[in-house]
Amino acid sequence: MASFSHTVGGQTWRFDSLRELMAKATPARSGDYLAGVAAASAAERVAAQMALAEVPLKHFLIEAVIPYEVDEVTRLIIDTHDALAFAPVSHLTVGGLRDWLLGDAANEAALAALAPGLTPEMAAAVSKIMRVQDLILVAQKIRVVTRFRNTQGLRGRMSTRLQPNHPTDDPAGIAASTLDGLLYGNGDAMIGINPATDSMGSICTLLEMLDAVIQRYEIPTQSCVLTHVTSSIAAIERGAPLDLVFQSIAGTQAANASFGIDLKVLQEGYEAGLSLKRGTVGNNLMYFETGQGSALSANAHHGCDQQTCETRAYAVARHFKPFLVNTVVGFIGPEYLYNGKQIIRAGLEDHFCAKLLGVPMGCDICYTNHAEADQDDMDMLLTLLGAAGINFIMGIPGSDDVMLNYQTTSFHDALYARQVLGLRAAPEFEAWLARMGILHQQGGRVRLGDELPPAFRQALAQLGP
Amino acid sequence: MSDKSPATENPWQQLRNLTPARIALGRAGTSLPSRAQLDFQFAHAQARDAVHTPLDLAALGESLGSLGLDCLRLHSAAKDRDTYLQRPDLGRRLHADSAQLLREHAATQGGGCDLAIVVADGLSALAVQRHSLPFLDRLLEQVRAEGWSLAPVSLVEQGRVAVADEVGELLGAKMTVILIGERPGLSSPDSLGLYFTYGPKVGLTDAYRNCISNVRLEGLSYGMAAFRLMYLMREACRRQLSGVDLKDEAEVPSLAGSGQGNFLLEGR
Numbered sequence: 100m101a102s103f104s105h106t107v108g109g110q111t112w113r114f115d116s117l118r119e120l121m122a123k124a125t126p127a128r129s130g131d132y133l134a135g136v137a138a139a140s141a142a143e144r145v146a147a148q149m150a151l152a153e154v155p156l157k158h159f160l161i162e163a164v165i166p167y168e169v170d171e172v173t174r175l176i177i178d179t180h181d182a183l184a185f186a187p188v189s190h191l192t193v194g195g196l197r198d199w200l201l202g203d204a205a206n207e208a209a210l211a212a213l214a215p216g217l218t219p220e221m222a223a224a225v226s227k228i229m230r231v232q233d234l235i236l237v238a239q240k241i242r243v244v245t246r247f248r249n250t251q252g253l254r255g256r257m258s259t260r261l262q263p264n265h266p267t268d269d270p271a272g273i274a275a276s277t278l279d280g281l282l283y284g285n286g287d288a289m290i291g292i293n294p295a296t297d298s299m300g301s302i303c304t305l306l307e308m309l310d311a312v313i314q315r316y317e318i319p320t321q322s323c324v325l326t327h328v329t330s331s332i333a334a335i336e337r338g339a340p341l342d343l344v345f346q347s348i349a350g351t352q353a354a355n356a357s358f359g360i361d362l363k364v365l366q367e368g369y370e371a372g373l374s375l376k377r378g379t380v381g382n383n384l385m386y387f388e389t390g391q392g393s394a395l396s397a398n399a400h401h402g403c404d405q406q407t408c409e410t411r412a413y414a415v416a417r418h419f420k421p422f423l424v425n426t427v428v429g430f431i432g433p434e435y436l437y438n439g440k441q442i443i444r445a446g447l448e449d450h451f452c453a454k455l456l457g458v459p460m461g462c463d464i465c466y467t468n469h470a471e472a473d474q475d476d477m478d479m480l481l482t483l484l485g486a487a488g489i490n491f492i493m494g495i496p497g498s499d500d501v502m503l504n505y506q507t508t509s510f511h512d513a514l515y516a517r518q519v520l521g522l523r524a525a526p527e528f529e530a531w532l533a534r535m536g537i538l539h540q541q542g543g544r545v546r547l548g549d550e551l552p553p554a555f556r557q558a559l560a561q562l563g564p
Numbered sequence: 565m566s567d568k569s570p571a572t573e574n575p576w577q578q579l580r581n582l583t584p585a586r587i588a589l590g591r592a593g594t595s596l597p598s599r600a601q602l603d604f605q606f607a608h609a610q611a612r613d614a615v616h617t618p619l620d621l622a623a624l625g626e627s628l629g630s631l632g633l634d635c636l637r638l639h640s641a642a643k644d645r646d647t648y649l650q651r652p653d654l655g656r657r658l659h660a661d662s663a664q665l666l667r668e669h670a671a672t673q674g675g676g677c678d679l680a681i682v683v684a685d686g687l688s689a690l691a692v693q694r695h696s697l698p699f700l701d702r703l704l705e706q707v708r709a710e711g712w713s714l715a716p717v718s719l720v721e722q723g724r725v726a727v728a729d730e731v732g733e734l735l736g737a738k739m740t741v742i743l744i745g746e747r748p749g750l751s752s753p754d755s756l757g758l759y760f761t762y763g764p765k766v767g768l769t770d771a772y773r774n775c776i777s778n779v780r781l782e783g784l785s786y787g788m789a790a791f792r793l794m795y796l797m798r799e800a801c802r803r804q805l806s807g808v809d810l811k812d813e814a815e816v817p818s819l820a821g822s823g824q825g826n827f828l829l830e831g832r
Contacts, residue, residue, distance in 0.1 A: 129650045265583055270826040272583035277586035278828060279579065283594075311829050432747075433649045466747045468611035469649055469687050474604070497586025497596070497604060502747030506608070514594035545594055551575055558827050560579050 101162055104376060105150035111148040112436070114460075117154070118164040119455055121403035123147035126444055130392045130405040130435035138405070143552030152194030155187075157306045159220050160186040165411075170352045171362055176218050176414045184216030193224045200237045208342065210241045214457030219410040221451045222452040226406070231444065231483065239488040241454040245341065245422050246381020248317045249287060249527035252459050252490045254511050258495035259524035260461070260512045261286035264502035270297045270308055276423070276496050277312065282526075283510035284517075284538035284547070285494035287528035288423055288461065289322040289386070295502055302326050303339045310340035316554055319527035321422070323386050328360060328368035335371045343386040343422055349482040350411030353399030362415070369407075369419045380389070380527070383422035383459075389413070390427040391445050392435030404443060405435060406445070410452045417458050424458050424492060426450070428480075429466040430505055442466060443502075446480050450487055461491035465507035474498070474506075478515075485520040492516075518543050571597035597709030611748040616645060619689035621719050627697050628766060631704065632640070632717035636669065638731070639663035640684075642722040655724035655758070657766075658731070662720075666734035669716070676736025678712035679797075680764075681743070684723030685822075688745030691756040695779055695786070696743045699756065702790040710798075725759045740764045746777065755780050758789060761797050761804035781784040791817060 103114040105124035109296040114120040122136035124147035131137035135546060160180065163173045182189075187209070188196055199205055205213075226234065229265040244252040251258055258290035263276030273292060280286050290313070292305055302324050309322035321342040326334075328346040335341050347358050357360055366383075366399045394400040394408040409426070416424045426449035436442045446462050453460035481492065498509040516522055521543040523529055532538040536548040552561065574588040589600040596604070625635040639662050642654040656667070670676075685697050700717075707714065715735045722729050725742060732740035739762050746757040755781040761772055774796050779789045800806045 131652060133653070206780050265585070269583070274586070274826045274828040275579040275582040276585045276587055278576065281573075282576065290622055308826060308829065310688075315829065325565070354717055369594050434652050437650060468608065468750070468753075469615045473608065484752060495585075496583075497600060499586050499604070499607070499750045501584045501749070504747060506750060506751065509596070511589075511591065511594060516652075518594065547591070555576075558830075559576055559578065563828050 101158070104545060107149060108142065110142070110146075111361065112143055112150070114147060114150060116563055117162045118179070118401075118403055119156070120147055120154070121164065121224060121227070121407050122149055122402070123226075124151040125404045125406055126227065128435070128441045128445065129433060129437040130395055130406070133434055134395050134405070135553055138404060140317065148363050149396055151224055152192060152197075152228050154193050154224070156188060156191055156193065156196060156221055156315035159218055159224070159273045164220055164403050164407060165351060170401075172350060172352055172355070172411050172415060172436050173552070175362065176411065179215075179418065181215035184213055185518060186216070187213060194228065196221070196225045197228055197233065200533060201233060205237070205240065207240055207242060211457070212304060214302070214455065214516070215458060219414045219452070219456060222411040222455045223407045226448045227454050229451070231349040234447040235483060235487040237488065238451045238454045240244065241488070242443060243454060243457055243459040243490065245383035245459045247383055247422050248321045248378060248380060249525040251288060251423060251525055253526070254488070255523060255524060256515060256519065257485060257489060257513075258461075258491035258525050258528075260288040261290045262293070262493055262495045262507070263290065264293050264495070264500055266295055267503050268301055270304070273308070274306070274312070278497055280298060280494055280510050281318070282537060282551075282555070283514065284524065284532050285457060285510045285513055286318070286320055287525040288491035289321050289323050290298055291325060291343075292384070293325045293503055297326060297330070297437070299330065299333060299337070302330060303337060306334060306339045306341055308352045308372070310311040317531070319531050323510055325388075328364055331367055332371045332520070335375060339375070340423075341372065341375065342377055343384050344368045345386045346394070347387070347388045347445050348412050348418070349393045349409040350415070351394050351398070351401060352400050354394040354397045354399075355415070357397035357399060362418070365415070365419055385416075385419045385421040386414060386422045387416045387421055388427050389424065389449070390431055391449065392431040396431065396436070406448055409449060410456075413453050413456045413458045414437070419454055421459060423461055425461045426453070427463040429472060430463065432467055433470040437469070438471035439466075439473070439479070442472055443480045443483065445486065450484060450489055454488070459490050460465070460537070463507050465494050465505050467505050475509065477506070481512060481516055485516040485522055511534065514545055517545050604814075607750045610753045611750055614688040614690040614748040614753040616630055617689050618693055619685040619721060620699055624683070624693070624696070624719060628700070628717055631697070631701060633700075636665060636716050636718045638646055638665065638720045640722045640724070640727055643682060643724065643762050646827055648722040654721055658720070658727060663730070663734060666718075666731065675783035677715045677737070677760045678738050678831050679707060679738035680715040680718065680732045680735045680740045682718045682720060682723070682728040682731050684720040684727060684742055684744045685759070686723065686725075687756060691745035691754040691780065692743065695756040699743065699779060699789060701788045702786045703793065706794050707792060716751035726768070728759065729764040729768050732761065732764050733766055737764060738762070739800065740767070741793065752778070752780060752783070755783060758793055760793060760800070760806055762800040762804065767827065774806055774810055
């Protein structure tokens with residue numbers, strides 16, 4: 100292991116490993132204090148950032164933050180590194196990479212070509228010396244486009260995952276939230292349910308119901324029931340109509356083991372999904388969720404800071420050509436991200452690092468009631484991520500998830516971002532919304548239909564007044 | 565909203581009967597109307613207050629006394645709410661003074677006990693204040709019928725779930741149950757959680773605990789919660805274990821697939 104040092108302001112700071120240097124260079128957040136890896140003072144943090152800026156990118160290929168021998172995520176990162184793609188920046192330091200990314204040479208095509216040449220640790224390192232505006236400016240140059248039953252990630256577009264959760268998985272309750280969301284123009288990323296009950300019977304029931312709704316109303320979107328990948332494989336074997344294969348993932352082998360997964364079982368899930376051939380415009384079908392702090396909460400962080408661990412999860416994600424990846428940024432609680440400021444920065448870091456690595460990133464812009472955060476903080480993160488070119492956000496009724504007990508972006512919030520930033524839905528879904536008379540958008544002008552679409556009027560009529 | 569309101573109502577109000585979710589809120593332009601916006605803010609304020617309002621231990625101790633229960637007042641190693649929120653490790657351990665108090669109590673009593681009940685503020689003192697007493701009233705009737713010996717009730721300030729393991733170990737208890745305020749949801753600021761461990765000792769993980777969640781008026785009733793907990797405790801005594809290997813067979817089936825209608829898929 101190399102040791103690093105930096106002298107500034109008459110004091111010399113020493114860091115014994117790349118892992119320690121990365122941790123101490125990380126902008127302050129509660130999870131790194133909890134882990135005992137954060138810088139001891141503000142000055143030490145900046146000294147670490149200065150030392151990190153001097154580290155050649157090539158060094159990241161020599162010194163792993165978690166040993167190759169003990170961690171299959173490290174092996175995946177090293178074994179799949181593309182030296183040819185790396186060549187344009189291989190002579191640079193971390194500080195040099197930041198300057199290069201901000202310059203004209205780093206255009207959309209150059210950044211797309213670079214992605215397989217960067218390791219997660221390089222992306223995490225450069226993000227640690229970037230301000231919020233840098234994270235936004237560079238991310239918005241990048242487009243990661245994916246396809247299943249519609250197209251995600253195009254420039255000027257932002258999609259929403261309609262999340263119609265219900266405390267007891269009641270089908271009528273789920274249908275009510277689904278229709279509410281569709282009538283507010285949400286649901287192009289997916290209609291995705293977190294089931295309250297994890298039994299195979301209820302998972303298959305929900306999959307069949309979502310498939311039937313999508314088919315009957317000819318909605319160009321995809322469905323997902325967020326259950327363990329092995330449950331999705333079992334559902335596929337039972338013949339359930341499954342679109343997207345879900346799994347929570349993390350950046351270390353040990354954290355993934357705590358989720359009951361490894362790369363092999365993810366590969367099996369991916370192949371099971373592909374075998375159904377349900378995509379119409381493409382075959383991206385994995386849906387992953389991540390979030391800073393997950394490795395530490397499983398006591399599987401190997402002394403790494405939580406943002407570096409998080410970025411390593413994107414190496415796992417990109418290996419399976421995902422349709423969408425979602426950083427559930429404020430869900431984990433204040434012991435990892437204490438307040439609105441920490442949540443906002445973490446959301447922007449995750450989006451930037453993922454895009455730099457070629458991962459189709461969205462964000463569950465969210466908070467819990469024991470975090471020092473509120474709706475104003477979420478509005479800020481939503482606006483900033485919209486400017487940064489986020490692939491998708493959540494859409495739930497009135498920001499209140501009545502099953503998971505947390506707050507995320509609402510159907511209305513998505514329409515705010517469409518108006519202010521001119522961001523439109525996925526093209527296939529946008530055409531459906533227009534055909535149904537639900538929503539028309541021109542630039543930042545969003546018009547919702549005055550009348551209920553006939554097909555839905557009929558469905559509602561059955562309920563009586 | 566009257567016809568004169570500049571906000572627009574949604575013509576699908578009848579769906580509100582089908583879910584507690586905040587649907588059919590209407591819109592002002594495409595944004596939330598003032599009424600819905602302020603309803604949300606009030607719910608969030610209630611949840612925030614639930615997290616930050618301290619538990620009134622004196623009042624709780626008095627009420628428990630009226631049920632014929634002795635109490636021990638304890639504090640976790642987290643000195644205040646700010647520390648508690650950022651250092652879950654400290655909330656899981658007792659303050660040294662509290663640990664000493666329990667050791668002294670155990671030394672004078674000797675012999676241990678069957679069940680140590682712990683009550684902790686957790687993330688909602690409101691939940692503890694509202695539900696711990698009526699729930700314990702139901703539970704104790706059945707505990708006494710089993711003939712189990714009880715330690716005094718331990719009241720822990722700034723406590724997390726695992727603190728019950730240290731309490732149970734120091735008191736030489738065969739089983740512990742902790743009543744603790746759960747993370748408040750926007751629509752559920754007062755949800756009480758129950759966690760049960762057989763053979764409590766410091767350092768056990770969640771895999772050794774059984775959880776009964778969402779005890780409140782709109783959720784799981786006191787009677788049903790006590791029924792489930794008694795089932796778990798009897799089974800635990802029989803099999804001498806708790807946690808993932810002890811399934812809650814008393815579970816009520818979920819509604820999914822129960823054949824309830826889905827208006828989006830019927831008709832035509």
